[in-house]
Amino acid sequence: MSSTTKSAVMARFHVEWARAQFPALQQTLNGQPAVFFDAPGGTQVPQRVIDAMVQYLSTSNANTHGAFLTSERTDRIYSEAHAAMADFFNCDPDEVVFGANMTTLTFALSRSIGRDLKSGDELLVTQLDHDANVSPWVALEERGAKVRTADIKPADCTLDMFDLQAKVRRNTRVVAVGYAANAVGTINDVAEVVRLAHGVGALAFVDAVHFAPHGLIDVRALDCDFLACSAYKFFGPHVGVLYGKREHLQRLRPYKLRACTEQLPDRWESGTQNHEGMAGTIAAVEYLADLGRHHAPEARTRREALVAAHDIIAQYERELAEKLITGLLEIPGLTFYGIKDPAKFDQRTPTVAVRLDGHTPRELAEHLGQRGIFTWDGNYYAVDLVERLGVQKTGGMLRIGLAHYNTAEEVKRLLGELRTLATK
Numbered sequence: 422m423s424s425t426t427k428s429a430v431m432a433r434f435h436v437e438w439a440r441a442q443f444p445a446l447q448q449t450l451n452g453q454p455a456v457f458f459d460a461p462g463g464t465q466v467p468q469r470v471i472d473a474m475v476q477y478l479s480t481s482n483a484n485t486h487g488a489f490l491t492s493e494r495t496d497r498i499y500s501e502a503h504a505a506m507a508d509f510f511n512c513d514p515d516e517v518v519f520g521a522n523m524t525t526l527t528f529a530l531s532r533s534i535g536r537d538l539k540s541g542d543e544l545l546v547t548q549l550d551h552d553a554n555v556s557p558w559v560a561l562e563e564r565g566a567k568v569r570t571a572d573i574k575p576a577d578c579t580l581d582m583f584d585l586q587a588k589v590r591r592n593t594r595v596v597a598v599g600y601a602a603n604a605v606g607t608i609n610d611v612a613e614v615v616r617l618a619h620g621v622g623a624l625a626f627v628d629a630v631h632f633a634p635h636g637l638i639d640v641r642a643l644d645c646d647f648l649a650c651s652a653y654k655f656f657g658p659h660v661g662v663l664y665g666k667r668e669h670l671q672r673l674r675p676y677k678l679r680a681c682t683e684q685l686p687d688r689w690e691s692g693t694q695n696h697e698g699m700a701g702t703i704a705a706v707e708y709l710a711d712l713g714r715h716h717a718p719e720a721r722t723r724r725e726a727l728v729a730a731h732d733i734i735a736q737y738e739r740e741l742a743e744k745l746i747t748g749l750l751e752i753p754g755l756t757f758y759g760i761k762d763p764a765k766f767d768q769r770t771p772t773v774a775v776r777l778d779g780h781t782p783r784e785l786a787e788h789l790g791q792r793g794i795f796t797w798d799g800n801y802y803a804v805d806l807v808e809r810l811g812v813q814k815t816g817g818m819l820r821i822g823l824a825h826y827n828t829a830e831e832v833k834r835l836l837g838e839l840r841t842l843a844t845k
């Protein structure tokens with residue numbers, strides 16, 4: 422197949438349909454179209470998300486539960502946002518908790534779980550995770566708990582499941598695992614981790630922040646106890662969302678105001694929420710559902726449409742990642758971190774991390790940034806992983822994070838820039 426012939430998947434996914442919805446993608450820098458390869462740090466948003474937030478602030482801006490029009494509209498947005506995220510997670514709306522961001526929600530949850538911990542209890546985290554799924558659990562050492570860390574296999578940055586299994590013990594109370602690694606893209610066998618946790622009666626907490634824009638979340642199928650993500654990573658605004666099994670959300674004792682009711686999810690949503698963020702989150706879920714309907718018009722419910730969306734997104738992103746990784750591996754002096762075997766690409770997102778001899782990751786990101794290609798450098802808060810890989814002191818890695826709105830043409834442009842740098 423010639424490089425200009427589109428594969429069946431590339432042709433079947435209507436990337437132009439998707440791109441047309443994101444106004445930010447129209448931007449240029451120094452006469453070149455901007456390339457957004459910064460998705461793991463935050464995705465761009467479709468016009469409808471912007472419109473929904475403007476609409477909320479223009480017509481519905483109020484606090485909740487008042488006896489007047491704008492407050493009633495706000496109550497409606499609040500319910501619709503919980504319903505939208507229930508479809509997104511495959512749970513019930515009262516099992517959805519909104520908050521400032523994943524980090525804040527996870528600290529609130531860990532503090533609450535900590536109230537019932539005893540000295541000698543253990544918590545298990547992993548070396549692959551973002552610090553937002555580590556520090557909130559480490560904070561519980563103040564209460565006498567001990568945190569253990571499951572190791573990785575540095576050769577491909579996958580979790581060492583033997584090590585993890587050995588560290589899930591009788592006194593383990595929480596196993597906190599990432600669904601996908603924001604630094605290197607590894608997708609973990611979360612269902613298996615949940616099974617191991619439940620085998621010793623521990624709670625299973627899943628950080629799905631990096632996974633959410635790339636794959637379908639089904640908390641019922643995973644059987645996890647909690648799962649957190651952030652709308653700004655899946656084409657929405659800056660709000661965090663937590664799923665909790667109803668029995669746990671009812672049983673645990675959140676730190677809350679007396680005035681806040683004991684109803685779910687209110688008891689976990691103390692303080693005024695980001696209502697315009699909720700409006701934007703509904704629009705982000707609707708965008709994904711529309712993408713699903715566009716490619717699979719037979720989808721009937723919003724959940725079915727989300728399933729269809731993630732099916733086509735995963736296929737498209739996999740092909741894009743294959744082009745990117747194949748091209749990167751041909752560049753002399755380039756070190757690649759993470760899964761690079763195409764047979765295992767269903768175990769990774771299209772987020773890749775590299776280093777190039779003779780250039781710090783910062784220099785690479787600056788060089789690309791000046792040419793309109795936006796990538797991240799550093800550790801992106803995956804501090805344990807970057808330390809374990811031995812690159813923390815030398816600037817971490819360059820992270821190239823693709824989303825479904827990226828194109829093969831953009832990948833080609835990036836590879837061209839890196840190839841030129843490699844020969845300098």
Ligand SMILES: Cc1ncc(COP(=O)(O)O)c(C=O)c1O
Nearest residue numbers: 522523524551553603630631651
């Ligand atoms: C995997 C992962 N977990 C957690 C977080 C923290 O999310 P938030 O910014 O919503 O607190 C991030 C943010 O980059 C992330 O990538």
